[in-house]
Amino acid sequence: MIGQPTVIRFKELDELANVSEALLRLGAETPVWLFEGQMGAGKTTLIKALCGHLGVTTHVQSPTFSLVNEYDAGGKTIYHFDFYRIKDETEALDMGVEEYFDSGDFCFVEWPGKVESLWPLNYMQLHLEADESGMRILEVTRV
Numbered sequence: 001m002i003g004q005p006t007v008i009r010f011k012e013l014d015e016l017a018n019v020s021e022a023l024l025r026l027g028a029e030t031p032v033w034l035f036e037g038q039m040g041a042g043k044t045t046l047i048k049a050l051c052g053h054l055g056v057t058t059h060v061q062s063p064t065f066s067l068v069n070e071y072d073a074g075g076k077t078i079y080h081f082d083f084y085r086i087k088d089e090t091e092a093l094d095m096g097v098e099e100y101f102d103s104g105d106f107c108f109v110e111w112p113g114k115v116e117s118l119w120p121l122n123y124m125q126l127h128l129e130a131d132e133s134g135m136r137i138l139e140v141t142r143v
Contacts, residue, residue, distance in 0.1 A: 008138040016049035023140065024053060027124040030142055032101050034112035034119065037128035042136055044082075046128065047108045051078055054106070062110065067095055079107045083114040092118055 006026060010019050027033060035043040048060040055074040063069040063082045071078045079100050086092060092115045100107055101120045112119065127139045 005139050005141045008140065009135060010138070011133075011135045013045070016046065017053065019046070019138070020049040020053040023050065023126075026140060027142065030122060030124045031104055032107045032109065032120050032123040034109050034123055034125045035128065036112060036126065038130075041128045041130050043110050043128055046126075046138075047080055047110070050106075050108065051080070054078060067091070068100070073106075077103075077105045079103075079105060081107065081109045083109065083111040086114050089115050089118055 008019055008022060010016070035047065037043055044060075044062040051060045051071055051073065054076070056071040056078060058071060060071060060080065061069070063080055064084060067081060067083065067086065069080045071080065081097070081100075083092060097115065097118055101118070109115075123143050125141045125143060129137045131137065
């Protein structure tokens with residue numbers, strides 16, 4: 001069942017703490033989050049803020065070449081995927097993406113459209129855009 005989208009607008013980096021807190025309230029029970037938006041929209045920066053809010057103390061960066069980064073959040077694991085460079089879904093299957101998605105741990109996925117047929121039944125879809133003034137518009141839908 002698709003819920004009504006929530007729209008969050010923000011411009012400054014110091015707003016990310018409040019944005020991530022609001023997102024975690026919305027998606028606390030939904031472990032797979034799919035981040036969509038053009039290059040440079042701020043997907044990785046938002047994921048960094050979420051990881052910080054969840055207790056990750058290590059460096060968070062986009063796993064563009066490794067496909068997945070694993071972060072410790074005080075005894076819980078967070079998986080951060082970036083599928084921008086994969087050629088087809090077979091690469092994601094070979095790395096065991098379905099097991100990650102079924103783990104119950106947070107899975108933050110950049111460029112999810114590259115693995116669309118592998119999405120779980122329930123997920124949170126986040127579409128992030130930046131306008132010409134630098135305002136970020138984040139549309140969030142729970143599916």
